Amino acid sequence: MYDLIVTGGSLVDGTGAPALLADIAITGNKIAEIGDLKSASAARRVDATGKIVCPGFIDTHTHSEISVLANPDAPAKIRQGVTTEVVGNCGFSAFPLSDETRKMARDFSHPVFGHPEVEWDWLDLGGYFERLERQGCAVNVATLVGQGTLRNAVLGFDKRAPDPEELARMQSLLERGMEQGAFGLSTGLSYAPGMFADTEEIIALCRVVSRKSGLYATHLRNQSDRLEEAVEEALEIGTRADVPVLISHHKAAGERNWGKVKRTLAMLDRAQAAGQRTWSDVYPYLSGMSTMLPVLPPWVLEGGVDEMLERLRDGEARKQIRLDFDTGLPGWENKATVLGWDNVVISSVVTEKNKDLAGLSVRAAAQRRGKDALELLFDLLIEEGGVVGRRSIQCCEEDVLAMLTHARTMIGSDGLDVENPHPRQYGCFARVLGEYVREKHALALETAIHKMTGLSADAFGLSNLGLLKPGKRADVVVFDAAAIRDEGTYADPSRHPKGIDWVFVGGKAAVAEGKSTGVRNGEILRHR
């Protein structure tokens, strides 16, 4: 007698193997049996005839750590079949904190995490997980340690190298995070304060990750004109610290760089052939979304958001920033040049008075206010306290296809749960299956599902997840391959996809017949 049997579906098991018709039985939170179970008895049966039955999707790249506290039902993710979120990406994590650095950490991650109403009543990962456990959550949560937050806890926003004692403190905080269950370290090397670290500092941290058998996930130092050098740096860190490397939202940003991903994917393949473990994650959209802060030269961000705002108010500093935008700075990825002001779009603001600018490019907003682009940018950042969202077209379709079809690319939404989010927050996984599998025939259904399940579980060492096999955790999605599609647009992003009928998390239905149930059966996943 099983708790549940899902009958009659086409099983895609997450390994990439071809679909086969079979029933799947669940007892408790585990898959109990797979096969012809017509005569077996169960407390409940779900008919999946004509549908695909596959493992719950693992969103390998998210910024949902505060979102899952604000919205424990995680509707944006659960409704697209995501049953596991990997948080702590791009150098941003909700820990480690100290009483002195908590405010700075909150300030710089506010545009990425959203939800300023959530109180941060923890200092370390253990405390964060306790809070999450108390509240419950619809999805499983795994985390990385964000190197930006880690550095902030020891050095604040200082633009300098750590002394040996400070480096040792960072290493010990990282080690503690790994012991409390983090799966590795992430960097966001185009964000302050993470960008103030040089290669050697990151290698020293990754040696700790290596001892704990974790991985290194990196938002590269440069994703545009110096993309290849940035991938080189990531691979050097991987080799010298002996850690697997995951390139986050792997892309070549800016029209003049389109096509470069073929070369950087080949670099990963050469490293892999030489014995290094390498992956990428990708989201299936041409536009990206982030905060407006990295548009500024790095020195402006030194000292944190409050000091940045002071500089933006200062006439002399403004002059210097203008000069830097004109002439560039060594090592600075000047996004205004790479993308163009017409393509740097204000995606969200926090004040009422600037709401009319949301959705406009910096150039268009400047025209509306009768200013030039930089004056608009400086004033807007001051008025919004530094909390301004940014969206830009970054990639071309050919590069997205090259990324999606590469053997070791996983799907990661990079979604932000902010006001006026990127449509990927709601539709990333459905878009791969509807647009790229069914409409464009870019990859086989089984391959796409592997990139959302088995491959991701293998990369992170989530040994209980990602496959339909007896004994594995019963995270299961039932969807209609002919109907699945993403519905969100840039103008109206917060729309749930169509075609996803059932989502089981640990054997319990979080989505039933296309509707959220409010069941919070997600588990905290700790690295061992």
Ligand SMILES: [Zn+2]
């Ligand atoms: Zn990132």
